[in-house]
Amino acid sequence: MMMVSTQVWITMNVTLCTIITPFLHLLHFCLCILSSKYNVTLFKCNHNLSTKPPSNYVNLGCRASYGYEIYYDRNNTHPDQEAAGVFSGCSVVQFASKDSTNTKDVLSFVSAEMVLEIVLSHDCDDCFNHRGGLCGVDKNNHFYCHKGSSSSTNRLVKKMGLALALAVTATLVLVIITLYYKRWKKQNQTLPLVDAFFERHDHLQIKRYSYSEMKKVTNSFKNKLGQGGFGSVYKGQLQDGRHVAVKILSEFKGDGQEFINEVASMSRTSHVNIVALLGFCFEGSKRALVYELMPNGSLEKLIYNENSVIGDRQLDCQTLYDIAIGVARGLEYLHKGCNTKILHFDIKPHNILLDKKFCPKISDFGLAKVCTRKESIVSIFGARGTAGYIAPEVFSRNFGAVSHKSDVYSYGMMVLEMVGRRKNIKAEVDVSSEIYFPHWIYNRLVSNQELDLQNIRNECDNEMVRKMTIVSLWCIQTNPSTRPSISKVVEMLEGSAELLQLPPKPYWFSPSNSP
Template sequence: MYRCVIVSIILYSVLSRTTLSSYVDPHYLACEPQTCGNQSIRYPFYIQGKQQPFCGYPGFAISCDSNGFLILSLSNTPYIIHQIFYHNQSLRVSNAAFSSANNTNTPDSCISAAHNLTLPPTSTFNLVHQNNHKDIVLFFGCNLSSMPLELLDYRIGCSEATNKTDGSVLALYKDDVKTVSLVSKSCGTGGEVVDAVVEESEGVGIEEKLRRGFMLNWTASDCKLCNSTGGRCGFNSTIFTFQCYCTDRIHASKCVISDGRSKASMMMGLALGLAAAVTLLLVMVTLYYTRWKKQNSKHLLVDAFLERHGHLQIKRYSYSDMKKVTNSFKNKLGEGGFGSVYKGQLKDGRHVAVKILSELKGDGEDFINEVVSMSRTSHVNIVALLGFCFQGSKQGLVYEFMPNGSLEKLLSDENDVIGDRQLDYQTLYDIAIGVAKGLEYLHKGCNTRILHFDIKPHNILLDENFCPKISDFGLAKVCTRKESMVSISGTRGTAGYIAPEVFSRNFGVISHKSDVYSYGMMVLEMVGRRRNIKTEVDASSETYFPYWIYNRLVSNQELGLQSISNEFDNEKVRKLTIVSLWCIQTNPSNRPSISKVVEMLEGRVELLQLPPKPFWFSPSASP
């Protein structure tokens, strides 16, 4: 009690003195860097409404919309800033009318008319690599019913998705004078003509180029010297002069503090340091107590659940049992954010994998999900959970041992031979069917329907015969067989494999079709491993792989994968590709059920129809 009083007195005394003796220039405080979305905003830019104009250079005002996107106005037209590169004074922007940030690449949304983009030679912003850009002309509000059929190929946006003939949007290269002239005559006076600019990129269509945008660089006063001396840059637009805002006052180009002020600042720093240390100590004690109380409540919740489900058909181990099984955790197989995995052996001689969890996540839901979901499953393509440990702060799970590791390791291996088995497309095809049958069992074969929500190569394990088994049910959702949709809080899964409706309900309801999407992305990754793509294909690596392979299928071109050695392999790969493209359709209702997926994979390739052209993909999943 007395110690707490003494600490409080010291803290009050130090804070009082530093408050009286410290002074920080208001311009310095006002120009603290801000964030919008995941981007840091600093000089020469400033956010309107959050920062003062003197914090940025004239003409560099930007806004942050409600979705966390940066908006820059060029020629009275809003442009979305995708990324700012301060080191070389450049940024990537795209017209808001075309940007994927506005969901204009979804089949249900239309591209609205945009103003022409004009960048005068004296403009603050200029195109990077002028010779790498091409001018685009767009025609809005055209009626195609009386136009030649070949003009339909130039439609973009929702006009292409819905086969509309009125109010269509056409995009052409401006140097294609003949076609531009034909469209101008056919479109008549009812349409609106807009000019735009795109960067050249081999293998990418006009619509995708418009969404990607282009690079601009800027010219403004250099800020490096001010930053390096601890200042924050700004600009006095009244006298049109750069200024360096420092803690003491405004300087011309860099911060310079006098000797007297240096001594005062040093004393102030020591006082602030002491106050910070005392505050940190109090915070640490508070956090430790809060964490202990929270962890204790988590364990009480899990214990209560296990008491209610005492009939679980798996063994409960003590922590000492786990140590004996793993020989005191000597043989570590792997490590991750969840904890560590060790190889062990049961009394009957069976080898097992023992996962020791580092801590309970959330309220223990992941641990409960794993135990409940897997204790109810028994299938050749589902990893068997043999037991669990929950003793105080120690939690662990005991699985059957998978000697060939994960599918992720298999796909990243540089050799074509794994053990004594040749890694070919027949093996990948068998793995794809096995995973599909495992998912079919989870969706239809259990008494309850289990949705996995984290299908990816890392969670597919392979036994000694390369039979695939689905693992890691920490994010699973158990529901009744009658439920056609489920309700979850937040986003579940791994970036690149998450179905669109899981992170945005605007795409549809969450259901078993969400697992189908993740499965499709995984199979595409199996087909399109980068080391299997020939040199001429690799040159177009900027093209998103599903979009590229779809175009190949439509035009009946060779798939360009090195491991395809015969017609039999080609048939397997074509079947896997068509099925996976069906699985990753944006609208969940357009995806097949996993039972239909199994039927398609085991059927004849001639009976498979190509899915509609893909409209939406996640750039983060690009190979």
């Protein structure tokens, strides 16, 4: 948004100059200076500042989204020598503001309203205001005070006022047109990309719905199941009686690639542990995905719920163990069972859905990467995934190449949360060694202590939890080559706990730096 705001102002500024130009002879005739009374200075910094900025400079925090930081002086003062030193090497953007209000809302600066300041020269001020004359210059550019009637003076003032009023009004109209055009362009740039994809893949075995059909299926979106950053999910029913979950996506982000990823990936899959995509809607800016309905919701709600009884089912170690194996089989299918290899890149409890029999199904393929089965290493731009589950090599190639082992890491982090029935990082505990769960449980295993977890009731439970824990600790090894493949994970989970060896202690995170 910062980029858009700056572009809008530049457009507005150039337009204003263009409109005012025909009237400049009036302003020059008065020997006056026309300028904006209030100005805002922005510093765009692509690097970390070596010195802390003065207290009156606000950081708008754009690094996560755009890779740089934006600072501005909320007091709207002219940058002093100290600020110039701190922001050396940063780009500078200046534009006019409607006032000098101390605000943190940078969008308030983008306005067609502004205060223009006209400063007359001393001679012109004396001529115009004290002697009732008109300021002028002769053919030699020398000033003279022309004696004129008050009526001619009034006419000149009115002309100047009219010129400025026309300029500001035209600018306001152009700003509105510019903003609408940018929004229209952003939405319509995605149309060729998505339409081209569907033309190339007209063989997809899923139905394309209109938006009016989506409203009918969901009974005008009355039964809302959930809300997320992607949009909202509603319960619906198809004409054949099947209950479905309809995910209405928010407005387009980027070029629509996440929407294409979801449809392209899921249309290729058919597995008991992969949620079924039944249809989609793409109509203008309206996008929706139609899935089979998962009555028991997400794994996230299950494992973090203090109530150990879900519906009429007891949440025991056997249930968690079956879910862990089911998710591993789903990942094995994505990595090896499809015609193309699919890397999910966002395995976490929130994206594991449970049917009425608590069978787990992997969902949400918005970040997925489709590649050929021969590719062992994949190329991706930037990091993708959710903090706490992202493999080290995904956000820093210094740790190794990105591959199917990146999904294995996320899977391991997720299963550890299932075992502990808590987030891996838990800041509210009193003992620092217990803050980061993988280290806490690893130390227990090494020292042969009781795991002391709430769901363990007998020796059978203890063996299942021990297997899940050891396999997970292998999955979250820092070096991708040390992690097992997902097929090996299934084999280890289905084998005997006595045959499993403890892995090296994971060193990527530690209790001292995790929070």
